[in-house]
Amino acid sequence: MSFESQGGTDGSAPAGSRRPPFFFRDEYSNLIVKGNFMTLAAKPKLVEEGEWLAHTVVEQYRLLEQMIEVIKVVDDKTGKPICNPEVCPTMSASGHTYTWLDNQKKPIKIPAIQYINLVQKWIVGKINDPNIFPTDTNSVSIAAATYASGSLATGGAPQPLGPTSLNAPLSQLAGRDWLGKSSGFPETFEGDIKSIYRQMMRCYAHIYHGHWLDPFWNVGAYKELNTCFIHFINVGKLFNLIGDKETEPMQPLIDLWGEKGLLPPPAGSKENAPPRSAGGPPAGTAQ
Template identity: 25%
Template sequence: MSFFNSIGRSMTRSQRPKRSPTPTSATFSPSEMPPPQPPSPTITTPKPLYLSSPFVEAALVKGNFKTIVMLPKYVDIMEWVAVNIFDFYTNLNEFYGVIAECCNQQSCPKMSAGPALNYTWINQDRKSVHLAAPTYIDYVMTWVQNLLDDDNTFPTKAGHEFPPSFPSTVKHVYRQLLRVFAHIYHAHYHQILHLRSEPHFNSLFAHFLAFGREYELLEVKDVKGSSSAPVGVGQLWEAWRQMGILEG
């Protein structure tokens, strides 16, 4: 179901620099042939716990999450999105509150979401700055809470309509909440396991992903990241797709 008008972006593709031809045996005379190089050691990265069985299968809801994100009859789509945003924020905030003491300036000096991915915050000067994860998450949660409390953004009184900017606002909210999920999975999933809360947290995140894709609140590129800086939970997205939990 479409929730947003597509936003066109003009993008220019930079021309790739020309590469030097790869040397071959024909390039060198026998006396100039370089000595054989030993094979580079293979570095294997251990699989994250959240991708390992039985944790990747742990969930409270069985089957495809699409069935629980469909718009109910006679419910306004704006109201449906607003209510679900509130629930996702509330539940995620509660999970983070439980493990917050483990997320501090020393353990999480950056807002990481993968071995090569650190999120940056846009400050008041419109500059990207690195923040410690607890500071970044505090900024996100405070900002979302202020939006939810603002009746001009999330109207709760009869006769008050949603502003025209509501779709773009909730899309930005969704992107920031995704980053909080991604950091918890990357840096604190072992604490979730210690609390035996992995079925609850997995179900919350799968619901969040399914809802975001159903109403175009979430871009796949935000879930997966880039080839040079992949988001850790991008693999979890793929695993749940293969298991039939999420749609393609």
């Protein structure tokens, strides 16, 4: 099938056309696997939520990395990677242009491939930082440890806190609570994984809007891209790691999958909950 008369080289609709990009159409929304992605993403009963999300985010980055490698393949005709500064002078997707902060913390526009390389370096740095993703989650740091009756003083003796209500939840009696606290993750952990997810979303948006046709359609890999992306979105929605603002460039495809029952219902829906048999609803909340 030829796409040249139907749309641009990226698979998007031509200017003035009412037809959506190819990747927003039902006939191109197929996946390479069948099954319930919500069950695949749900937290196992005996796994602490921070540990599960840490594992899941790392796995999602591994899948995205494979898709990024596809757009870095060198084109035999040009001798340049498929995604290069000439083809993609900015990191953009469907009218959205993403900027990077320079050394003076000022937003600047840079080529998409440069942006993606910086994102990869930044994410790998986060994942490999034991202060953010501790390798020994069985050892909770002293700074995070508290007693129900008070907090640890420098000398190690419990110090009394102010009066509390007997009806207060245990987590409140024990001091501040946060996602992954019991497994040794820092208080910033939820914010960190949400930031990682936001940057990965931008990479997926650019891959679709800039490279769906070349190379994914041309090499017959668009179903693999769809499968990685639906799994990414499913986890993000299920655990409130990403909001509608971030997913806007890809919302038509997300809505299409949602209508087929392949993704969780919209936020606020009574049906919007992980499978109970796999560990119950997530504790994390969107910010």
